Amino acid sequence: MKKKISNKLFLLCILSMFFIFSLNTHNAFADYLGDINNPFSIYENNTFEFDNYSVKAKVELKLLEYKEDEEAWDFIYNDNEYIDEPTYDKHWLLFKFSLKYISGTPSNELLSAFDVIDSSCFYKPSKSSLKTYDYIDFDNVTDLYDVELYPGTSDTFYYAILVDKDISYPMIRVNEDYYYDSKLDKFIDTSIWFNTNPNYKQPVIVKQTPTITAYNCTRIYGSSSFKVTAKTNSDGSFSYSSSNTKVAKIDSKGYIKPTGCGKAYIYIKVKETNLFKSVTKKITIIVTPSKVSSITVTTPKSKTIKIVAKKHPTVSGYQYQYATNKSFKNAKTLKGNSTQTSKTVSKLKSKTYYYVRVRAYKVIDGKYYYGKWSSIKKIKTK
Numbered sequence: 001m002k003k004k005i006s007n008k009l010f011l012l013c014i015l016s017m018f019f020i021f022s023l024n025t026h027n028a029f030a031d032y033l034g035d036i037n038n039p040f041s042i043y044e045n046n047t048f049e050f051d052n053y054s055v056k057a058k059v060e061l062k063l064l065e066y067k068e069d070e071e072a073w074d075f076i077y078n079d080n081e082y083i084d085e086p087t088y089d090k091h092w093l094l095f096k097f098s099l100k101y102i103s104g105t106p107s108n109e110l111l112s113a114f115d116v117i118d119s120s121c122f123y124k125p126s127k128s129s130l131k132t133y134d135y136i137d138f139d140n141v142t143d144l145y146d147v148e149l150y151p152g153t154s155d156t157f158y159y160a161i162l163v164d165k166d167i168s169y170p171m172i173r174v175n176e177d178y179y180y181d182s183k184l185d186k187f188i189d190t191s192i193w194f195n196t197n198p199n200y201k202q203p204v205i206v207k208q209t210p211t212i213t214a215y216n217c218t219r220i221y222g223s224s225s226f227k228v229t230a231k232t233n234s235d236g237s238f239s240y241s242s243s244n245t246k247v248a249k250i251d252s253k254g255y256i257k258p259t260g261c262g263k264a265y266i267y268i269k270v271k272e273t274n275l276f277k278s279v280t281k282k283i284t285i286i287v288t289p290s291k292v293s294s295i296t297v298t299t300p301k302s303k304t305i306k307i308v309a310k311k312h313p314t315v316s317g318y319q320y321q322y323a324t325n326k327s328f329k330n331a332k333t334l335k336g337n338s339t340q341t342s343k344t345v346s347k348l349k350s351k352t353y354y355y356v357r358v359r360a361y362k363v364i365d366g367k368y369y370y371g372k373w374s375s376i377k378k379i380k381t382k
Helices: 002-024 069-079
Strands: 047-051 056-068 090-105 153-164 171-174 178-181 186-189 192-195 217-220 238-242 248-250 255-258 262-270 279-288 295-298 305-309 317-323 332-337 342-345 353-364 367-370 377-380
Touching: 056 069, 069 090, 217 255, 238 248, 248 262, 255 279, 262 353, 279 353, 279 367, 295 353, 295 377, 305 317, 305 353, 317 342, 332 342
Parallel strands: 217 279
Antiparallel strands: 047 056, 056 090, 090 153, 171 192, 178 186, 238 262, 248 255, 262 279, 295 305, 305 342, 317 332, 317 353, 353 367, 353 377
C-alpha cells in the first residue's frame, strides 16, 4: 500500500515540476507567429490583441530606433545631465517605439503606453529573464509615461533600460499570460514576443484551416427557440447570422427562433486566432407549417358543406379533406392557395355524415412541406 502511494506522489511531483518548469522557462507549446518560437520582428508592421483587464485592444508596436553604448548614453545625457554614467560592466539600451491603438473594447477606453510595455517586458536573446538595473523617465522627449491613446490614434515614445554590458538586442514580451486549451490538449502562452535584432527574419507561419461541424435542421412554425449545435477544432469564438430573419432569427449565443414558414441559411463563423484562420459554415433550416388551430364546418344548403380554416401565417396554401368515414379511406382532397381559407363542397349525399380536416402547406424549392392535420369535424348534410 505504501509503495502504491509513494508511486502516486512521485508521479504528482514530476507533473508539478514539469508545469512549473514550463512557466519559468516561458515554454509556449504553440506554433503561431508572435509566439516564443516564432517571434515577430519588432521592425515589421505586426498587429496583435492586447488585454490588460480594463480594455481589450488591437495594437501595433514597432521599433523605429535602437541605440546602445555611447550612442545611447549621449542621447540620455543630453536629456538629463544629472544622470550618472554607467559603470564599466553595464550600458544603456535606448528604444524609440511607435504604438498604434487600432481598436478596442470598450471603444472609449484609454490605452497607456506603459500598459503595453515596461522594464519587465525585456528578456535576454536566449529568452531567459533579464535583469534591468534602471530605466529612464525622460524630461525633454516623449517617453513611455507621456503616451495615452484612444482607438484610431498613434504616437511615438522613447524608453531606455540599464543592463549588463554583454546584453544587446533583447527580446521583448508583452501581454504575458497562459491558459490550458483542452481541445488542443496543451498549454498556450498567449504572450506576444518580439525580436529586436535587425538581422532577424520574421518567419512565415501558415495558419491552420479549422473545421466546423453543424447540421441542417427542420422545425415547426411556432416552436420554441433552440441552440444550434456547432463544434470546431479552433480556439476561436463563434458568431452567427441568418439569411432570412422572416423565417429564422439567431442571437449572439446561437439560439435560433423560427419566425415564419420557409427556408433560411444560418451562417456560423469562427473567429481568426493566432493558430487558426477564420472560416464560415452554412447550414439550412426549414420551418414547416404548424397545425391549423381550428376549423368550422356548416351546411348552408342541401347536399353541401362549407369548410372554413383559421388563417395560418406565411403558408403557401391549404389542403381540405373530407370522407364518409373517420379513417378517411377513399377521402377527397381539395387544394386552396394562401388566401383561400374556405371551401364549399357540393353534390354530396344527403343526410349523410361527413368527416372533415384541414392542413396547411409550404412550397420550398418545389417541394411541399405539410403541417399536421387539424382536429376532425363531423357534420351531417341536409
